Amino acid sequence: MSIVETTSRQFRERQKDFFDMADKGQKVVIKRGNKQAYVLTPVSGDDLYFTPEMVQRIKESRQQIKAGKGIVIKTKEELDTYFDTL
Template identity: 45%
Template sequence: SREFRDKQASFFDLADNGEKVIIKRGKKQAYTLVPIENEDFFLSPEAEERIKRSREQYRNGEFKTYKTADEAIKFLESL
């Protein structure tokens, strides 16, 4: 078990240094180690892209505003 722990630690060191680490489990299952900068909060690449697009739309004035929550709810229900 000590040998396994030592080898496991080296996988984490590789991931910390930016290397892509894939761990295979059986024939059909594989996992990728990805270091997370802030353990409290993680966004997928897709979510980051959507946020980036939304910010661009905001900068370009491509958004709607409503004076009351009822107006916003009415708009959402019309979709």
């Protein structure tokens, strides 16, 4: 598998080409300046994002938040205490 590196500007100009490369199994790395980089990866139907179970869990979570059943953590100490209870 080959690795193709590009800049964010080149990616914007030639998106179709880079998507085609990723579809063919090439690893496409998009650099954003000197500090950040991203990998372009095709998502398949088997990925967690699209399972009916995950969609249902997200809907249930949204309903719980609307009902006020979420946990609000505002400080590091509250976060530490929460983790200690797990």
